[in-house]
Amino acid sequence: MITYQHLIDSFNKAPFIIQFAFIAVIIMVIAIVSLIISLKVIRSFLKIKDKEILKYKNEYEPLLIEYLYSGNENEELTETQQSIIAKIKEGIKGASRRKSVITILTNLMNEVSGEMSDSIRTLYHETGLIDYAIIRLKSKRWHITSKAIVELRRFKIQETHDLVSEFINHSKVEVRKETQIYLVHLFKFEGLSFLDDLKTPLSEWHQLLLLESLLNLENQQIGNIKPWLNSSNTSVVLFALKLTKIYNQFEMKHELIELRMHPDKEVRRSAIHVLNQLFGYEFEETPKPKNRQLKSEGQIVIV
Amino acid sequence: MDTSTVKIILEIFHYLFFTCSLLAVLSYIILSIISAKETIQYVKKNSFVNYKHILSSPISPSITIIAPAYNESLNVVENVRSLLSNHYPNYNVIIVNDGSSDDSLEKLIEAYDLVHMDYVVDEKIETQPFRKGVFKSNNPAFEKLIVVDKENGGKADALNMGLNISESKYVACIDVDCLLLEDALQKMIKPFLEATDYKVIAAGGVIRIANSCVIKGGKLIEVNLPKNLLVQAQILEYLRAFLLGRMAWSRLNGLLVISGAFGIFDKNIAIEVGGYDTNTVGEDMEIIVRMRRHMEELDKRYKVAYIPDPLCWTEAPDNYKTLISQRNRWTRGTIETLRKHRKIAFNKNYGGFGLISYPYWLIFERLAPIIEVTGLIYFGFLIAFGLVHWEYAILFIAIAYLFSVLFSIVALFSEELTYNQYKKRGAGYKLILLCLIEPLILHPVVLYAAVRGNIDYYFNKKKKWGTMQRKGMNTAETN
């Protein structure tokens, strides 16, 4: 008790700087101790999570595969399938089980097609996973919304078109982009209609993602690219040029020739590049650009 | 000198040290806060991106991996295999054998069915000439591989050769013994392609320490905490530097260095500025400073990006000798680069680059060891003359120590919340213990190496590359 009092006395008598330093030391010790404790908590939490994920994966993987193989020729669900659905429906009330089921299913969705992917989609509906996704769609946190959109895209859920479309003008760019990819992935060229009045630039990365979404299905209807070639948004023009090239749009020749005079250097380059790709020698016969500088720029690409 | 002038000098010294420490502490706090913000943002942004399924088609822009090799015969075949197994759909690999005196080339020819090709190099950057020339594989499975055999010219020269030969839009310059994760290129190319109203000139990755990790056939199987205390301490140091320091600087667009072990560049800009400087030991920092300077002088909007994911793993020195020579070299590299580009310092024409990044590097990286040593000498002087106020001294030493521990723990915290690489039971305690003792193990060594670097730079101009003895990836398997 006496030493204690003594310490307080000497602290009070000490110069300001010592008092300050002393307090700083105490604060830091407290901070270090509490950080160490929370580190410990985080680590054990993560460990439990990891174990859970593995456990649920082993639990649900065979179940889901059994579901997929117990279907019959008719559209209806068999009894085994119904009982599996009931089981999963009960299980996924817990968030980590739900995550685990979604992970297994998405892993499969990317790899299988035909009756099997239809069957996975039925499961997604029947177990109510879709409802959880819709709830998350309405979350106030943008990355949760984005995640939900991504999930709906992966399971190719077209019914949520109207719900998702609302996010096309979302304030957060990531949400807008995921919305665009969802639309293109599921509705192909129709989904590209947002390009009509797009004001913000499309990054190269995003253009690639859109193209990959477009390319992942065969026998698609190709819409009208022309308005986008004439867009006032330079990045839309560049994207449309890529479409012209990939889909061999020979009828765009006139627009392409016009674009050689576009104010943006990159557009001029790609237009000439596409012309060469599509028409080969034919292009060389067309009149040379009036502007000398333009010509030399073009030649870099031709060479 | 009378006592009053001595007193005044002492006072000035006091205040100088006090301000320096205060500035350092303040900058660390600010950097931690910025990095926390940036990390949260990054994690959120990437929580819904599945890299495995994007950019899988060949319309993705081309990337060339350039890996210089000098007497790497021991592991070169395995290392190349790891470089060839990346998941990016449109890339190739150029191994530049920089005049090795061992049988690296023969081993590569044997393992990858290489055949000699006639090749005329368009020498956009001047380099040492070919020795045996260019080799390609006639096995379609290794079609991505190009091996160039040239006369020795050092790492920068070898990288320049790669820049000349590459036909890609982007180049990834890496150390041949680095282990790249499969989605590394996808993740690293993203910032370049995401930029719309500015240009990304380079992107740097995180370097993680591979000692004691289990690596099988060019693939990282298991992450382990090494037993060697010196390597452990470096792990902590790297976590601090990459997860806190660089993360924050990338937010401020103030990165002056991206690690030579793994970085991606816009090839045209790298060539425009003349490639790597062959006259410095710090070519990885120098090229970034020069590219930034170039962009500033052209008055173009640009960024040096940074990807915090653990994508690149490499061996760290596991003995004092190699570590000291490595740090000695880093110090000289920093001095050379900063001196060469001193025009930028405090020059408002270079914006934040000249007013914040450069001065920060000058004070906290370049001068910090010198200030610290001066402080220690001064302290010794005070002790010798019995002028020390021990209650002050002890308190301030305690503050300095606790603060460095706190900073390490914050870095560890950030690691656990984001990448959580050291998952094994018991690793948590070891890492925390490490935070407590690291200032006593690693810091004195690094300080010593930095001082040696300064001495070598000013008084021993002939000092060449410190050779780093590689233990090689394969040894990790047997441990």
Next chain:
Amino acid sequence: MQRHKIVLAEDNSTLSLLLKYRLEKEGFELLIAADGKEAVELVEHHDPDLVLTDIMMPFYSGLEVISHIRNKLKKETPVIIFSSAGQEEMVLKAFSLGASDFMTKPFSPNELVIRVKRLFS
């Protein structure tokens, strides 16, 4: 009759499991590899009648698996490869190395079974 042995190299464990069940039901014996290196080892030790391999795999790619079987082991074991959209070039390379057939992901397991059976008929 002895059961046909098939090595399946695929890094997506769920898909592996799915195809394993399906093919085992059809009376094949399945050996599962999670990457190209394991696949090569399985081929060396078990001498299978067919190899199914993904193109994009950790470490050894599917192309290397084929190259190893044809050039190093000098075997004529049929190989069916799985590719993804946009990997047409890889498929061509695979054929020039000696692949027997290919399937583009996403594919239907039923179709795979048909193709596998056709190879053995």
